[in-house]
Amino acid sequence: MMGAVAKPTIGIIGTGAIGGFYGLMLARAGFDVHFLLRSEFSAVAERGLQVNSAVHGALTLNPVQAYSAAKDMPPCDWLLVAAKSTSPGLAPIIIEAAAPGAKVLLLQNGLDVEDSLRESLPDSLHVLGGLCLICVHREGPGVITHQALGAVNVGYHSGPANDDAARMALVEEGAGLFRAAGIDSQAMPNLHQARWQKLVWNIPYNGLSVLLGASTTPLMADADSRALIQALMAEVVQGAQACGHVVPPGYADYLFMMTEKMPDYWPSMYHDLLHKRPLELEAIYARPLAAAKAAGCELPRIEALYRALGFIDRRNV
């Protein structure tokens, strides 16, 4: 008789909107999920996590296996890293919570976010990237609003898997966790390319929400902001292509139309502005600009947006 396959132990590093939402969904699906928190630790330890979802209804998880220090967490087979790309010192935390040969899945926006983490992690750990196509934000301590979408697409970055079959097996294992929790998840054969593609949305909307103080509905209702969004999207496509990546024809138009159908949405960068947290400018703007420049491609509109955001970010203390 075949023995039952043990479910992996999952650690959430950074239980905010993304970590809280996916962690809660995985825990409710029966996975053993352990949540690392910082400012919201006491609230979540006392009252649990709550997700008010326009897709799944009102969901709660109480009690929560909550931790204020990684050293107290059990060794985790999968670590879902959902702290912002601006959060310093994640590598030692990950190392403390990782089981031998653990899979570290970085659920952040931006380009090359895995590269900087990889440098500080032991070779024995796998690093994967997850692209979250979702609209979630923190409403209050342990309370998350989920407005729309939800998929996580997974790709392999680096680590001990030394051939395509081994890498794809791990990607499928990661995608399988989300699917088991009722979340759509596709395997991405080229993580770097997929990160460029996601920037076609994040570069215009994240930055313009901060610069113009506007959510997606007003941005999509005004002729000037529409033109600006489309011009910025076209530059991201140009940058991706200069770096050798394929962006399918019509992809920017598809994202533009998708945004028209989305409920009114404030991108996560706007929430950072509001709460006086650092903006994710390095990952979402500086790295793509530098990569395009190195490939001989100037992106003047994105550069102007980046400089304006830098000004705002430095004064937002």
Ligand SMILES: NC(=O)C1=CN([C@@H]2O[C@H](COP(=O)(O)OP(=O)(O)OC[C@H]3O[C@@H](n4cnc5c(N)ncnc54)[C@H](OP(=O)(O)O)[C@@H]3O)[C@@H](O)[C@H]2O)C=CC1
């Ligand atoms: N929100 C969204 O809809 C989407 C977000 N993303 C990306 O996902 C990533 C996460 O975003 P989001 O969930 O919105 O951000 P949040 O600010 O809601 O969550 C980040 C969480 O990480 C915690 N954290 C940071 N550093 C540490 C640490 N050292 N130890 C423990 N906890 C820590 C924060 O704690 P504290 O409470 O102390 O700040 C916070 O709870 C970003 O890269 C974002 O761009 C991608 C797609 C959609």
Ligand SMILES: CC(C)(CO)C(=O)C(=O)O
């Ligand atoms: C809104 C959406 C779906 C765009 O890709 C998103 O995932 C984000 O805010 O980063």
